[in-house]
Amino acid sequence: MRRRLLLIVSSVLLLAACESYDCTLYNYVGCYGTFYQDDAMVSLNDTLTITAGQSGPVLLNKAVGTSKLNVPLSYWQEEDTLVLTVKGEYNLVQDTIWITKSNQVHYESPDCPTTLFHTIQGVRSTHEFIDSINIIRSSVNYEKTDNMQIHLFSATD
Amino acid sequence: MKRPTICRFICSLLLISLTCFTLQAQDEKKKEDKAPLFCGVAVSADIVGFAMKAVDAKFANMEVGARVNLYDKFFPVAELGIGDSHREGAETGNTFSTTSPYMRFGMDYNFNKKHNGNRLFGVFRYGFSSFKYDIANETFADPIYGTTSPLEINGEKATGHWLEFGVGVETKLWKFIRLGWSARYKFRLSLKSPDGGEPYFIPGYGKNDTNGWGGTVNIIFDVGKGSFNFKKKDKS
Numbered sequence: 473m474r475r476r477l478l479l480i481v482s483s484v485l486l487l488a489a490c491e492s493y494d495c496t497l498y499n500y501v502g503c504y505g506t507f508y509q510d511d512a513m514v515s516l517n518d519t520l521t522i523t524a525g526q527s528g529p530v531l532l533n534k535a536v537g538t539s540k541l542n543v544p545l546s547y548w549q550e551e552d553t554l555v556l557t558v559k560g561e562y563n564l565v566q567d568t569i570w571i572t573k574s575n576q577v578h579y580e581s582p583d584c585p586t587t588l589f590h591t592i593q594g595v596r597s598t599h600e601f602i603d604s605i606n607i608i609r610s611s612v613n614y615e616k617t618d619n620m621q622i623h624l625f626s627a628t629d
Numbered sequence: 630m631k632r633p634t635i636c637r638f639i640c641s642l643l644l645i646s647l648t649c650f651t652l653q654a655q656d657e658k659k660k661e662d663k664a665p666l667f668c669g670v671a672v673s674a675d676i677v678g679f680a681m682k683a684v685d686a687k688f689a690n691m692e693v694g695a696r697v698n699l700y701d702k703f704f705p706v707a708e709l710g711i712g713d714s715h716r717e718g719a720e721t722g723n724t725f726s727t728t729s730p731y732m733r734f735g736m737d738y739n740f741n742k743k744h745n746g747n748r749l750f751g752v753f754r755y756g757f758s759s760f761k762y763d764i765a766n767e768t769f770a771d772p773i774y775g776t777t778s779p780l781e782i783n784g785e786k787a788t789g790h791w792l793e794f795g796v797g798v799e800t801k802l803w804k805f806i807r808l809g810w811s812a813r814y815k816f817r818l819s820l821k822s823p824d825g826g827e828p829y830f831i832p833g834y835g836k837n838d839t840n841g842w843g844g845t846v847n848i849i850f851d852v853g854k855g856s857f858n859f860k861k862k863d864k865s
Contacts, residue, residue: 494838529773547771548778577782579764579826581837582718582725586766586780586826 495584496614502542503571503592503612505605505620509627515539518560525553534559541622545612547588548575558601569597569605573612589613592620601625664701664744669853671696673809675845678710688714688830696737698853701744704737712758712832722766729760731833737797750797752811758832759788764825787822789831791815799849807849816840 507514515537522532522543531543531554546552554569572594579586590612595605606621673694681689692710699705710733715726735754741747761784769780797811817839822828831837 524774529775531773544773546774546776548776549774577764577780577825579723579782581829582716582723583721584718584723585721586723586764586769 495580498614499585499587500544501578501587501589501613502544502616503590503620504616504618505541505622506618507539507541507622507624509624513539514624516558518558518563521557521559523555523557526555528553540618545571545573545590550574556602565600567598567600567602569595569602571595578613595620599625666699667853668698668701669851671698671807671849671851671853673847673849675710675847677844677846682713687716688712688835690731690833690835692731692733692833694733694847698851702739704739704750706733706735706737706754708733708754708756710833712760712830712834714830714832716829722768724765725762725829726765727760727762727828727830727832729758729762729832731756731758731760731831733793733833735793746801748797748799748809750799750809750811752793752795752797752813754793754813755790756793756815756833757788757790758834759786760828760832761786762828762830782825785823785825785828787820787828787831789820789834789837790818791831791834792818793843797845799847805851807847807851809845809847809849811845811847813843813845814840815843 507516516539517537519534519536520532520538520541521530521534522541523530524546532538532541543554550572552571552573554571555566556569557564557566571592573590573592576589576591577586578589592607592610592612595607597605601624603623603625605623607619608621609615609617609619612619673696675690675692675694678689678691682691690710690712692708694706694708696704696706710731711728712731713728715724717724733754733756735752737753738751740749740751764780764782764785766780768777770777793813793815795811795813797809799807799809802808815834817831817834817837820827820831820837828837835841835843
């Protein structure tokens with residue numbers, strides 16, 4: 473009888489001692505966009521480099537055949553500056569995108585990494601090769617769907 | 630013709646008397662077994678919560694309770710406590726802290742038909758807590774942009790509602806002092822919290838999840854007829 477009782481108590485204590493961490497597995501927060509030209513999705517033939525400002529960290533380095541972009545936004549800045557440099561064999565064009573946003577802390581638990589979600593409030597850019605930018609989803613969170621449509625100037629321009 | 634009639638009459642009387650005597654005996658037995666409507670009141674304290682607080686566990690629910698004993702079978706219960714959690718993530722540096730009150734209401738049902746001082750309960754509770762919590766991280770850094778900015782969010786408000794079902798046992802230690810154990814399955818009915826993040830811990834419920842297990846070890850001070858074996862007392 474005592475052994476049984478001891479077994480039950482031990483089992484309960486072992487069960488109570490177990491703890492699982494239910495952190496989100498895919499916890500990358502990024503701003504997604506797709507390049508369009510003449511209302512059709514397009515891939516850039518030249519290399520694309522994206523930096524945060526002129527001297528900030530490199531967010532995308534010399535990607536080739538890019539049709540979609542995916543960049544992390546800053547945690548605390550109210551406006552992020554993305555410099556897009558498209559470099560071909562004979563040409564180099566550069567555009568700057570300014571993304572105005574609000575930042576929201578996303579906390580799961582003490583054991584899971586805290587991150588920030590964002591709400592895009594506005595986007596503007598220079599117009600070297602970017603014609604216009606449409607915001608199609610303002611929430612920047614764990615979802616991997618497009619936030620922006622980046623329309624490039626027509627090939628005939 | 631007369632003799633059989635008299636004999637039948639006498640037999641009938643004997644049968645009726647025997648039946649009445651049997652019924653009376655049964656009634657007396659029932660009277661002995663049946664507990665009165667009001668059998669007393671009891672106050673209790675869950676010693677697990679206080680022990681968890683003493684050993685600096687991740688969280689602790691320190692509570693006291695009061696209940697009424699009806700027929701030694703139904704025990705309407707109210708429990709009032711303070712949920713306390715101060716937790717720091719091992720690798721993240723995130724901290725969560727709250728110290729807030731909670732309440733539970735419900736009923737215990739005693740399955741033990743014998744009034745021998747031991748009880749086997751079915752446990753049902755509804756609980757709720759309206760609480761505030763703080764989140765902080767002193768070394769919170771943006772991994773891409775490289776900026777470090779301490780994170781400190783204080784006074785986030787949340788409200789949780791939940792139900793508990795379980796079983797419990799209770800035994801007499803000495804006179805009016807009892808010791809009770811209960812194991813409870815809990816499931817969350819609702820939780821209202823800010824968009825920024827749900828709380829790690831709900832006072833009275835435990836670690837925030839859709840369901841979970843909990844338990845209590847209670848010291849109970851049982852005052853009233855229910856604390857004694859009233860069957861024997863009635864006989865005397």
